[in-house]
Structure formats: C-alpha cells, structure tokens
Amino acid sequence: MTSLTTGLKGRSELGVALLLGAAGVLVFLDANGLVTPYSKSDPVGPKTVPFIVAGMLEVCAVLLALNVLRGGKGEAEGGEDVDLAHPADWKTILPLAGAFILNILLIDWAGWVISGTILFWGSVLALGSRHYVRDGLISVALSLLTFYGFYLGLGIALPAGLLEGIL
C-alpha cells in the first residue's frame, strides 16, 4: 500500500490518462447505442468515426499512462505572467470559478448588468486587487457599457433581468 502511494505521488498526470480513457469509453458506448439500418447511400454510417475516435483515445490513454509511469512528464506552459516556481494557487482559482458559476446562475434571472458586475468584481478581488470601491465602480461601469454597447451598437439584447424597465 505504501509503495503504491509513493508510486502514485507526483503522478497526477495519470488523471489525464484516466480522463482520456473515460472519454474513449463514453464515445464508444454512445456510438454503440445508435441504431442505424444499413443504408446503401451511407455505407460508413454514423458509428464508424466515433469508433475510430474512441479507439484513438483509448490507445492514447494507455500509452500516456505507461509514459507517465516510466517517468515521462508533460511540460507545463509558461507565459508572460506565469511563474511556475510556486505551486498552483487554489485560493485564487476557486473564488474565480465561484464568481463564474454565480454569473451562470444569475445571468438569466438577474440580468447581465448585475451578474456581469458580480463576475468582474469577484474575479478582480479573487486575483488579488484590494481596491474594493474602485473595483466595484469599474465593474458596474463595464457591465453597463457592454449592455448598452451590445444593444445599441450590435443590436444584441442582453438580458435586463431584475432591472427590466429601468435600463
């Protein structure tokens, strides 16, 4: 057991192999469930390509698992603002995802101006800004600006939601 856990430590990349494998199974099962009579005008049918894709995913999953167990490693991507020296900062990611989900839940009901404000404000705070009031004002301004910009400039009516009638 201990040897297994030490063997798995630092091998989070095996999760990628697992994901590929699961995706492959999903594609296979879904295609297998299709019922199609043989048709002369479409000898390939809707199943063939999903089967090929599923097979490809499975092969990649197995090879990737082997590669990782042998010590292979995918290289994390760098960038201008990326500092890979410190570990992943989940205290930033989770609130960020929270703000995003809140926006999804609110957008149709409360409208874009409110949900967009929450999205931007929440994200800025999650990313470490501490100018609460200034950030709030910028968020409201951005949401209002995009709302009217899309409506007047592009003819796209974003949902007004709770503020229907006011905007």
Add this chain to the structure above:
Amino acid sequence: MDVWSSLMDGFATALTPMNFMYAVIGVILGTAVGVLPGLGPAMTVALLLPVTYALEPTSAFIMFAGIYYGGMYGGSTTSILLNTPGESSSVVTAIEGNKMAKAGRAAQALATAAIGSFVAGTIGTALLAVCAPIVVKFAVSLGAPSYFAIMVLALLAVTAVLGSSRLRGFASLGLGLAIGLVGMDSVTGQRRLTFGQPLLADGLDIVVVAVAIFAVGEALWVAAYLRRTPLHAIPVGQPWMGKFDWKRSWMPWLRGTAFGFPFGALPAGGAEIPTFLSYVTEKRLSKHPEEFGKGAIEGVAGPEAANNAAAAGTLTPMLALGLPTNATAAVMLAAFTSYGIQPGPQLFTSQGPLVWALIASLFIGNFLLLIINLPLAPMWAKLLQLPRPYLYAGILFFATLGAYSVNLQAFDLVILLVLGALGFMMRRFGLPVLPLILGVILGPRIEGQLRKTLQLSAGDPAGLLGEPIAVGIYVIIGLILLWPFAYKLFRRSRPVAAPAGGAAPLATEAGDAVHSNHNAVYTNHKERP
C-alpha cells in the same frame, strides 16, 4: 476573371468609407488586444468575434483582416518590451528584441519590427493573391478521396511534426475529435454524444469552444500561477530608425519573408520554424556576428518578417482549400461557417467579391498598421502596465460576454466553464491546444469527406485510394508517422553519429541563447491563443 481586376474590385469594396472605418477599428482593436500580455492573435480574434456579428459578412471580414495583422503586430511589441513572448512564433523576436530594448534601442527594435512586418506582410499578401487562385485551380479538380487525405494530412502533420510529445499531441487531437462529434449527425440525423440534452443537438458552437480553450483556460491557468511581481516593461518613445539601421534591416526583411511564406502555406507550417531559420541565417550572414545575443537588429528584422510572411502564407490553404493550419486561421474559418459561408475551393467562385475584399483589406490593414502603430507605440507600451487582476478578470468578463452573446443561453456558459477547465488541465500537463481546436473544426468535415468517398465507391475501402493525389498524400503521411521510428533505427545502427544527429548542428550554431529558446519552442509547442 484575372487576379488583377478581381483584386481591384476588392479594393473598391474595401475602400468604401464604412468598410475602411471597419478596417481602422479592426487594426486598432487587434493591436490593443494583441499587445496585452497573455493574449495572442487567435484569442484576440476569438474574443472579438461577437463584435462582428452585427455586421454583414464583407465588413466583418474586412475587420478581421485588421484584427489578424494587428494581433500579430501587438504580440511582437509585447515580446520586445517584456521579453516573455506570448506566442511561440515571437520567441525568436524576443531574443534580440528585448536585448535591444534593454540597451536603450527599444525604439529601433519596434521600428524594424513594424516596418519589417509591413514589408513582409505586403509581399506575403501579394503572394497570397497570386498563389491562392492557382491552388484553387488545382483543387477544384480534386474529389472527396483527395480532400479526405489532405485533411488527414493537415491534422496529423500539425499533431506529429510540431510539439515535443507526439503522444500528448494525439491525446489532444482525440479530445478535439470527440468534441467535434457532439450533435446531430449530418447524414442520418442521429444524435451523438448529446446525452438527451436538446441544447447539444446542434453541436457545440465553435466560438464557445475556442473562447473556452483559449481565453478561459488561459485566464484560469495564469491565475493559478500569477507572477506576484509583474515583469518590468521597458518604456519606449516614438519608434524610429537611423540610416545605418535601415541598411542592416532591409536584407533580413526580404530573406525572412522568403522563409516565412512557404512554411506558412504548408499544412504543418506554423511560424516557429521559419523564424528560427531566419535567425540562424541572419547570424551567419551578419557583418556584426558579435552583436548577436546582445541585441542585433538583424535578429529582430529577419524573424519578425518571417513571422508576418508566415501569417500571410497560412491564409493560402485557408482560403483556397478551407484548411486551417494554425489557431488563428482555425478561428477565422469558424467565423466563415458562422456566416453560413462554406470554406473550400468553391469559395473563390461562390464568394469571390468577399474573398477579394478580404485580400484587399489585408493590404490596407498592413498599411494602416504601419501608419497607426509607429506613432501609437508609446501608448501600446502603457497597456503592458495594466494591473494583472484587471487584465485577467477582463478576459473572463469578455469571454463570458462573447460566448453568451452567440446564442443568449446560460447553458453555453456551463460549456465554457467545463471546457475552460479542460484548457487549464491541458496547460498544466503539457497537452498542446492546437490539435484539439483543429480536431473540433476539421473532424466533422473529415467525416463528411470519408462518407462521401465510400458512398461513391459503394462501400469499397479501395475508393479511398481512387485518386492519384490521395495515394501520394498517404505516402507523405506514412513518412511523417514512420520518421521517428526510422530515425531511431538509424541511430541505433550507427551510434557514433548519434550525438550530432538531427537539428543539433543548427542549434549549436545559433548559440546558447537560441538553443534554449529553440528547445522551448519545440518542447512547449505552445501556439498561444
């Protein structure tokens, strides 16, 4: 209709006051967004797609042309002033460009990059205008078997040739093809991978997928590893060049263009290889080789020209065959389809005026870039100082807005988040994103050609080899796939030659600075959005 008169008609369309204004807006928006760290040309185009929805196709594509070149140019400004390039194609520019900037020659570095981009972009676009119709003439004679083979070649070449880990490339391609399967099967109307969810029946909107993988994935990824002390951007004044700089720049511009265009036009082109080749060539030919590594202007002029010429080259297969070979072209192709325009060799006949207006506006956009960006460079440099929380919150905000405005349904935002998480994971574990995007876009079209081919041959698989071109392409595919194995065998049988094999001599030649960067290009294979 010959090229010249078609092109003149294109100019006539593109130069109407309204369309000209869209070109100006496109160039400014493209540069502004492209300059922002973390935002490459493909993400720029994906994020700005919704802005063009209200426009008619011609105006929209004129704006795209501006955004495309603007985003490219913006990226090089970032790499010169910040040193950590946003796109793999700017890696080489950053080597000498940032050294020049540090030595107080930022103005000259930006000037040679801007003028070089203009020269290369203009020649590249001219070559595009000449080559594309020739490719089309050849392409209309091809049938489904050849198209199937060409698309498979493009997918495999991008996956197998670029990038360090082919395995991870293929994993990414498989995920992309699976995403492309979602929705109603075009032939039988069967629903695939929709899980009974009616909103999935039409398939995943490609704009949503692109924005999720590029913008949301990138924002989440950067947020997790945000540099606590942002990099110092070098302030810059008005770019200008002295007589001596001109003398040292013009040949590298032309040579860079010669490297860039053909590589861009190949199915597995990309700008990394030509920019690198251009750098090595300039170093070898330079009268001041001692300056390389300390800020040689040739090392900026050549690669930057190669980069822009490759960008023009990429448009050749995109417009003539409907075949995208880099992320930006893939997103532009998605835009074509969202306007109901079928990409492919028929494009030049069915949408002739639009295509020629697009090519004409590439010329115009290129020219605008030069006259707008030289005076505005100090302002662009200020954009680099934008506090990072605002930048990445802004990316999420506009990504959400863009994805939502496509269909106005919150469900798309759920997909945006899920695929954004996938994009995060891919960056974490070194899966390249380009094969995924190409898989999503080309997957359904490959399937269509496959079914058409076998329909014509009444189910006989030999139909796949029904055209000589197709057979030739399968030979090339075989070579690409078998090459690493053959190479390994060769090395094993001749162990003495092993250390000097492959690209090693080139890399040693280019010096240590490039060597490490060169490796970075090939190991990361990050066609940054």
